[in-house]
Amino acid sequence: MKTAVVGSINMDMTVTAERIPLKGETLKGDELHYIPGGKGANQAVAMAKLGAEVEMFGCVGDDEAGQKLVKNLQEAGVSTGHIRIVKGVPTGIALITVGENDNTIIVVAGANNCVDKEYVDSIKEELFQCDIVLLQHEIPQETVEYVVDICTERGIKVVLNPAPARPVKQEILEKVTYLTPNEHEAAILFGNDCSTEELLKKYPEKLVITQGSKGVAACRKTGEILLVPARKADVVDTTGAGDTLNGAFTVEVAKGRDIESALKLANTAASLSTEKFGAQGGMPTLEEVIKEMKAYK
Known part of the structure; x- marks a missing residue:
């Protein structure tokens, strides 16, 4: 089983504070950290920590941040042989404020904008070797x-995590194998005319909606709504929790697990990831997740 992530690679500049500032307000920060991030890279690291064979496809700048990020992926067990280093373009940056067990994030794309169709054409033969x-x-x-078009034409499964939220063409939504928005992102994709339950029933065992502290929901092919409740966590930093869930879910469905089993493991992994600081630093191993699932049960 070979998995792939096509996406962003960022350096996170994370400041911790007593709380997130209000509009126009200045607060004293506690600490500033430079931490490897980017939703794509985070998801790849989560998958590697869970034992998957995963390759990261994306772009970084020819700067110190780009070098550190590629090295970090390699050390996490992610294949990086086809990451493109773009001259004269800075590596992507995410500015993150952490406070009150929550966060705000502003992303400056940088080299991530160079993950274009020409780049995908240059790596598509490697991409076609992947199962998901x-x-x-x-x-x-x-x-x-x-990527959705060329992968679905080849019968390769595609998981789309539509974050940050933006509209997606209906034909793309229909083509993906799994779609994993949170409630806000689901509203951007589908509007507010349908309830969460109605949406889930429209896309059984395809649409997975994360609901924060309530857990994660999907619909079985029988029409029964499946709600996997959130595990109680001693939250330190929620950054990367959604990426952990998506990475874990992708690994599990690639293994052929049913949707309930995949979501239970992914939900537990995401919860564990919030108990340590940093998006990637708190991501658990498969052994840690299984141990926690047994204890929690």
Whole structure:
């Protein structure tokens, strides 16, 4: 089983504070950290920590941050042989404020904008060797659509995590194998005319909606709504929790697990990831997740 992530690679500049500042307000920060991130890279690291064979496809700048990020992926067990180093373009940056067990994030795309159709054409033969591909929205939309098109034509499963939220063409939504928005992102994709339950029933065992502290929901092919409740966590930092869930879910469905089993493991992994600081630093191993699932049960 070989998995792939096509997406963003960022350096996170994370400041911790007592709380997140209000509009126009200045607060004293506690600490500033430079931490490897990017939704794509986070998801790849989560998958590698869970034991998957995963390759990261994306772009970084020819700067110190880019070098550190590629090395970090390699040390996590992610294949990086086809990451493109773009001259004269800075590596992507995410500015993150952490406070009150929550966060705000501003992303400056940088080299992530160079993950274009030409780049995908240059790596598509390697991409076609994979069993499943995970995508997000921190690279150009036309690239996301192109990867969905060429992978589905080859019968390769595609998981689309539509974050950050932006509209997606209906034909792309129909083509992906799994779609994993949160409630806000689902409203951007589908509007507010349908309830969560109605949406889930429209896309059984395809649409997975994360609901924060309530857990994660999907619909079985029988029409029964499946709600996997959130595990109680001693939250330190929620950054990367959604990426952990998506990475874990992708690994599990690639193994052929049923949707309930995949979501239970992914939900537990995401919860564990919030108990340590940093998006990737708190991501658990498969052994840690299984141990916690047994204890929690």
